[in-house]
Amino acid sequence: MTITIKDIAHKAGISTASVSRILTNRGRFSEDTAQRVRELANELGYFKNQSAADLSQKASRVIGVLVPITHTNFADEIIKGMQHKAYELGYELLIAFVETNSQQQTETVKSLLSRQLLAVVMLALDIEDAVFDILKSANVTLLSVSNQLNNDIPSISSDNYAMMHTIVDYLYDHGHRQIALIGSSDADPIVAILRRQGYIDALASHDITYNPDFIWGVEMTYQTGIEAIKKFGLPLPFTAVIGSADIISIGLLNGARDAGISVPNDLSIVTVDGTELTQLTRPVLTAAQQNFTKMGELAISNLANNSLSSHSVIFTDITFIPGGTVTTIA
Amino acid sequence: MTITIKDIAHKAGISTASVSRILTNRGRFSEDTAQRVRELANELGYFKNQSAADLSQKASRVIGVLVPITHTNFADEIIKGMQHKAYELGYELLIAFVETNSQQQTETVKSLLSRQLLAVVMLALDIEDAVFDILKSANVTLLSVSNQLNNDIPSISSDNYAMMHTIVDYLYDHGHRQIALIGSSDADPIVAILRRQGYIDALASHDITYNPDFIWGVEMTYQTGIEAIKKFGLPLPFTAVIGSADIISIGLLNGARDAGISVPNDLSIVTVDGTELTQLTRPVLTAAQQNFTKMGELAISNLANNSLSSHSVIFTDITFIPGGTVTTIA
DNA sequence: AATAATTGCGTAAACGTTTACTCAAAATAT
DNA sequence: ATATTTTGAGTAAACGTTTACGCAATTATT
Numbered sequence: 078m079t080i081t082i083k084d085i086a087h088k089a090g091i092s093t094a095s096v097s098r099i100l101t102n103r104g105r106f107s108e109d110t111a112q113r114v115r116e117l118a119n120e121l122g123y124f125k126n127q128s129a130a131d132l133s134q135k136a137s138r139v140i141g142v143l144v145p146i147t148h149t150n151f152a153d154e155i156i157k158g159m160q161h162k163a164y165e166l167g168y169e170l171l172i173a174f175v176e177t178n179s180q181q182q183t184e185t186v187k188s189l190l191s192r193q194l195l196a197v198v199m200l201a202l203d204i205e206d207a208v209f210d211i212l213k214s215a216n217v218t219l220l221s222v223s224n225q226l227n228n229d230i231p232s233i234s235s236d237n238y239a240m241m242h243t244i245v246d247y248l249y250d251h252g253h254r255q256i257a258l259i260g261s262s263d264a265d266p267i268v269a270i271l272r273r274q275g276y277i278d279a280l281a282s283h284d285i286t287y288n289p290d291f292i293w294g295v296e297m298t299y300q301t302g303i304e305a306i307k308k309f310g311l312p313l314p315f316t317a318v319i320g321s322a323d324i325i326s327i328g329l330l331n332g333a334r335d336a337g338i339s340v341p342n343d344l345s346i347v348t349v350d351g352t353e354l355t356q357l358t359r360p361v362l363t364a365a366q367q368n369f370t371k372m373g374e375l376a377i378s379n380l381a382n383n384s385l386s387s388h389s390v391i392f393t394d395i396t397f398i399p400g401g402t403v404t405t406i407a
Numbered sequence: 408m409t410i411t412i413k414d415i416a417h418k419a420g421i422s423t424a425s426v427s428r429i430l431t432n433r434g435r436f437s438e439d440t441a442q443r444v445r446e447l448a449n450e451l452g453y454f455k456n457q458s459a460a461d462l463s464q465k466a467s468r469v470i471g472v473l474v475p476i477t478h479t480n481f482a483d484e485i486i487k488g489m490q491h492k493a494y495e496l497g498y499e500l501l502i503a504f505v506e507t508n509s510q511q512q513t514e515t516v517k518s519l520l521s522r523q524l525l526a527v528v529m530l531a532l533d534i535e536d537a538v539f540d541i542l543k544s545a546n547v548t549l550l551s552v553s554n555q556l557n558n559d560i561p562s563i564s565s566d567n568y569a570m571m572h573t574i575v576d577y578l579y580d581h582g583h584r585q586i587a588l589i590g591s592s593d594a595d596p597i598v599a600i601l602r603r604q605g606y607i608d609a610l611a612s613h614d615i616t617y618n619p620d621f622i623w624g625v626e627m628t629y630q631t632g633i634e635a636i637k638k639f640g641l642p643l644p645f646t647a648v649i650g651s652a653d654i655i656s657i658g659l660l661n662g663a664r665d666a667g668i669s670v671p672n673d674l675s676i677v678t679v680d681g682t683e684l685t686q687l688t689r690p691v692l693t694a695a696q697q698n699f700t701k702m703g704e705l706a707i708s709n710l711a712n713n714s715l716s717s718h719s720v721i722f723t724d725i726t727f728i729p730g731g732t733v734t735t736i737a
Numbered sequence: 738a739a740t741a742a743t744t745g746c747g748t749a750a751a752c753g754t755t756t757a758c759t760c761a762a763a764a765t766a767t
Numbered sequence: 768a769t770a771t772t773t774t775g776a777g778t779a780a781a782c783g784t785t786t787a788c789g790c791a792a793t794t795a796t797t
Binding site for chain 2: 122124125126127128129130131132146150153156157160164169170171172173174176181184185187188190191192193214215299327331334335353354356357358359
Binding site: 095110 | 744751
């Protein structure tokens with residue numbers, strides 16, 4: 078009992094082709110009939126059957142988005158940016174949350190791909206090989222946002238290497254010489270490698286040889302921050318620490334507090350990300366803020382005008398937020 | 408150049424009907440041919456065209472989910488629960504983030520509806536009339552999760568009325584008589600009404616006449632918490648306060664801190680929601696924790712077996728987390 | 738007024754899958 | 768050995784939309 082263009086065509090005494098042309102605003106038709114058809118559509122409560130449309134036109138305006146279900150508090154901001162631009166340009170977003178569980182991940186991706194997609198955007202996702210193979214075999218445009226991947230996949234992210242220079246320089250200017258980096262010790266995600274290298278090179282540019290012990294922690298979790306403080310013990314061997322994600326930095330802050338370390342008097346903290354979370358602590362976190370919304374917008378607009386070559390790397394700007402967790406030392 | 412079942416049928420020397428039966432595991436076929444077909448499908452890199460399938464079978468296994476884009480930190484948990492159950496039962500989730508902007512909201516909902524959906528689930532969403540009309544005219548099953556709506560729409564949520572009793576009783580048992588409620592003052596969302604009434608009735612059951620001034624704040628934001636403390640000024644006219652969302656409670660906590668009020672010594676706080684956010688503060692927040700994951704699971708399983716009558720109200724359990732923001736007073 | 742260009746709309750095929758009917762062959766029952 | 772049931776698979780229509788093509792009617796050009 079659903080209303081189709083056939084019903085509209087019948088009532089209007091014209092062909093389905095005309096109705097289709099009018100409703101999609103393509104091809105030729107008179108404004109008179111158009112008026113009538115649009116009214117009828119409204120009156121009858123017509124809803125386009127997008128499946129039929131997708132089937133008919135081989136191309137689609139649907140962009141699939143893979144979001145890690147592990148709580149990343151910035152995914153929302155990226156999605157917001159994408160949604161905004163997608164709406165503006167007439168695209169549709171099909172968002173799928175994926176577990177870390179590989180089995181379910183492949184299922185989800187397969188079902189995503191069974192809609193014909195314009196592209197698949199991966200948010201802050203370190204993709205598993207199995208999943209990557211599926212995506213590749215489906216021959217769909219891929220784009221990684223807020224993360225850089227090795228596999229020739231175009232990406233939109235912050236310049237993680239340069240960002241660490243900004244942070245280290247800032248701390249150096251405030252007198253800090255012993256600086257730790259928490260949450261980017263692992264070899265795997267490219268972002269970690271870039272940040273680590275940026276950190277090391279920035280220190281070197283100030284004639285400081287980095288201390289390998291000062292790079293610690295793999296997971297981007299609250300617990301990593303908490304444990305980092307415990308691990309180094311009192312007195313802390315450094316005067317400043319960089320948390321590689323807001324949630325880590327909050328862990329560092331609370332860990333310090335629990336250990337009787339005063340921030341920023343006894344320990345300075347700079348966080349990477351700069352989401353709203355940084356406003357919830359006391360003192361408010363000093364942050365290198367990533368422009369997540371912008372990333373989302375760029376993702377859609379670049380996909381829209383098809384301007385991504387397989388190796389494109391697009392950087393968005395970083396804003397340094399002074400906050401209250403860095404102090405100047407002698 | 409996409410692979411269809413026609414290609415597979417041709418290579419296997421059988422009809423598309425057989426291929427379809429095998430791939431969907433419906434109807435009759437021999438295990439021999441099935442084997443061959445499945446291998447071919449793999450080999451050729453076949454992906455089902457879900458649009459064609461949807462068009463052919465009028466029913467679908469897609470459930471639309473409307474999520475408010477304003478950062479609610481518990482939406483993730485509900486989605487996680489839904490995703491989990493949906494995967495288990497073979498359903499697909501189509502998630503759409505909606506802005507508060509009504510114009511875009513209707514667009515988004517319309518495009519959601521143009522896929523044939525089994526149902527639309529609204530997360531913590533106070534739906535606009537215009538949008539509700541569209542949904543109603545589309546004649547699709549509706550379900551509200553974590554929120555109760557007036558319009559005959561089935562819902563899955565906590566028992567917000569009873570929850571306030573639990574909280575008030577707890578505070579009363581710890582000696583508190585002057586208790587404020589922040590963030591549920593407005594008339595609009597049913598949840599606010601229920602919480603307010605629960606709060607008033609719970610106080611009454613202890614022979615306390617509630618003070619209308621103690622119910623304050625509409626928006627579920629950090630700023631509401633911050634401003635609440637400012638509004639009441641020092642000394643605070645109450646010894647305990649209930650924050651109607653974690654983010655409000657963190658505002659209350661920081662607002663108190665900024666005003667030199669010690670929590671819990673000078674002010675006790677109980678928060679509603681109990682997401683991970685409560686772990687990030689010092690002290691850790693005392694919370695009436697809602698079971699969001701369960702809500703999500705119930706949403707899907709109830710839709711799956713079609714057991715929702717238009718007035719069903721399903722409650723999930725509440726867990727009281729003692730935390731560290733309530734103290735006993737004389 | 739004759740010719741050319743444009744406009745509005747209909748016809749019919751196509752998109753890829755599913756499924757109600759058939760029907761012959763194979764298996765089982767009598 | 769015949770009758771009955773079961774099995775495997777093919778035929779063809781259907782789902783709702785889009786679009787290439789064609790043609791008559793209208794409008795513009797000379």
